[in-house]
Amino acid sequence: MKIKTADMAIKGGILVNSKGVRQADIFIKDGIVDSIEPHYSAKPATKIIDASGKFVLPGIIDAHLHPVYADRIDTLSKAAACGGITTLIPYIGAVKAWGKTGTIFDAVKDFIEEGEKNSVVDFGIHCTLTRDDMDKMATMIPKVVEMGVISFKAFMAYARRGMKLEDEELMKSMEILAENGASLAVHAENGNILDYLEDRFTDQGSLGPEFYPATHPSLAEAEAIFRVLTLAKVIKCPIYLPHVSAYESLEVIRLFKGWGEPVFFTETCPHYLTFTDEEMKKRGALAKMAPPLRKKKDVEAVWKAVEEGLIDVISSDAAGHLVKTKEPLWDNIFKSPYGIPGLETMFTVAYDEGVNKGKITLPHLVKLTCENPARIFGLYPRKGVLQEDSDADVVIFDPGVSHTIKAKNQHLKVDYSMYEGKVCMGSPILVIQRGNILMEEGELKAEPGQGKYIPGKKD
Numbered sequence: 001m002k003i004k005t006a007d008m009a010i011k012g013g014i015l016v017n018s019k020g021v022r023q024a025d026i027f028i029k030d031g032i033v034d035s036i037e038p039h040y041s042a043k044p045a046t047k048i049i050d051a052s053g054k055f056v057l058p059g060i061i062d063a064h065l066h067p068v069y070a071d072r073i074d075t076l077s078k079a080a081a082c083g084g085i086t087t088l089i090p091y092i093g094a095v096k097a098w099g100k101t102g103t104i105f106d107a108v109k110d111f112i113e114e115g116e117k118n119s120v121v122d123f124g125i126h127c128t129l130t131r132d133d134m135d136k137m138a139t140m141i142p143k144v145v146e147m148g149v150i151s152f153k154a155f156m157a158y159a160r161r162g163m164k165l166e167d168e169e170l171m172k173s174m175e176i177l178a179e180n181g182a183s184l185a186v187h188a189e190n191g192n193i194l195d196y197l198e199d200r201f202t203d204q205g206s207l208g209p210e211f212y213p214a215t216h217p218s219l220a221e222a223e224a225i226f227r228v229l230t231l232a233k234v235i236k237c238p239i240y241l242p243h244v245s246a247y248e249s250l251e252v253i254r255l256f257k258g259w260g261e262p263v264f265f266t267e268t269c270p271h272y273l274t275f276t277d278e279e280m281k282k283r284g285a286l287a288k289m290a291p292p293l294r295k296k297k298d299v300e301a302v303w304k305a306v307e308e309g310l311i312d313v314i315s316s317d318a319a320g321h322l323v324k325t326k327e328p329l330w331d332n333i334f335k336s337p338y339g340i341p342g343l344e345t346m347f348t349v350a351y352d353e354g355v356n357k358g359k360i361t362l363p364h365l366v367k368l369t370c371e372n373p374a375r376i377f378g379l380y381p382r383k384g385v386l387q388e389d390s391d392a393d394v395v396i397f398d399p400g401v402s403h404t405i406k407a408k409n410q411h412l413k414v415d416y417s418m419y420e421g422k423v424c425m426g427s428p429i430l431v432i433q434r435g436n437i438l439m440e441e442g443e444l445k446a447e448p449g450q451g452k453y454i455p456g457k458k459d
């Protein structure tokens with residue numbers, strides 16, 4: 001105990017960190033966890049929150065989202081707060097396909113301004129690199145790293161949107177990033193395979209949503225993962241593999257983990273743990289994302305990898321569009337944009353599918369959604385854990401509350417949910433950031449601008 005009277009005490013709950021659960025009270029002063037005490041502690045506090053019978057978790061981190069489509073950081077951060085997420089790490093960049101001009105430095109600077117004005121939760125930044133950035137990379141990357149952006153992203157697909165980097169460009173990027181202590185996230189799909197198949201299906205008139213998954217085969221993902229990890233092993237650059245979705249990819253990941261090099265981390269998303277490609281027939285373009293929804297065998301393999309610890313992070317990859325923007329829903333799947341919503345439901349769906357179904361423990365889920373993203377992206381131990389001196393970002397989670405997911409009850413502009421009608425057991429009922437209540441019993445209490453930019457720290 002460091003102070004006499006705390007600003008806030010969360011009493012009677014079950015504290016959950018990655019290593020386990022214990023009965024403990026949390027005392028907060030000036031937005032920081034001042035101390036963690038046994039239940040019988042008589043330490044006074046100005047405000048007392050009764051968390052009896054509830055889980056007390058660190059604020060959840062969503063390390064993968066795109067605030068450039070229907071929802072920007074304002075509405076995304078509101079949805080985040082209501083879903084128990086207190087830190088967002090979105091992908092930002094000087095990407096023409098997102099309507100941006102200027103350099104990555106401008107993009108990062110603009111986003112920090114926008115976020116500090118409009119976000120209700122704290123945020124970090126990942127910076128996307130495209131071919132247009134290649135010339136200026138050597139001077140721009142150190143400047144951006146200095147601003148606390150220590151993770152970057154490149155694409156191995158989407159040449160037609162100006163996103164794809166060739167192997168030489170990936171290696172050059174890795175070299176500069178490694179020199180600056182930063183890491184590279186890679187959208188790993190073999191773009192040549194994707195473009196070739198899309199053209200072939202289009203020529204044949206096979207345009208229905210059911211044809212889409214076949215244009216992004218599992219092996220296109222696995223091959224790209226093999227290749228990018230090979231390049232990174234040569235250059236010695238740390239790698240992050242977002243949205244791993246395929247059985248074959250996990251075979252490659254297992255192989256490279258066994259080799260011990262390069263240093264790399266893996267991520268999957270709730271939709272790859274929940275849905276199969278059957279969803280394309282039910283929802284058409286509304287279920288289009290990349291990589292695509294796959295087969296039951298893949299869903300099972302991704303779960304197995306989560307259980308084994310081969311997957312490090314679960315994130316949303318929220319990139320939602322309005323239903324009307326997704327049109328045509330049925331006639332030409334290749335004309336519809338990529339991406340689905342899923343940020344507000346990220347934790348509750350992962351909890352319901354993972355913990356309630358006995359696949360993983362709650363401490364393991366906390367590792368995947370709090371501690372690991374905080375460690376990988378330089379926010380730990382300020383974020384990702386509840387211990388003395390960490391930010392007082394707290395989620396009180398009631399495992400006994402059942403709720404039905406409905407798009408109309410959510411805080412996004414996106415007007416549909418992949419999980420419409422799904423009944424989830426367990427829900428965040430109180431969300432606190434740096435000692436301030438953001439959400440209570442489903443009601444948003446936060447103001448735009450309450451979120452702060454949290455620069456990533458290199459180890």
Ligand SMILES: [Zn+2]
Pocket residue numbers: 064065066317319
């Ligand atoms: Zn994404």
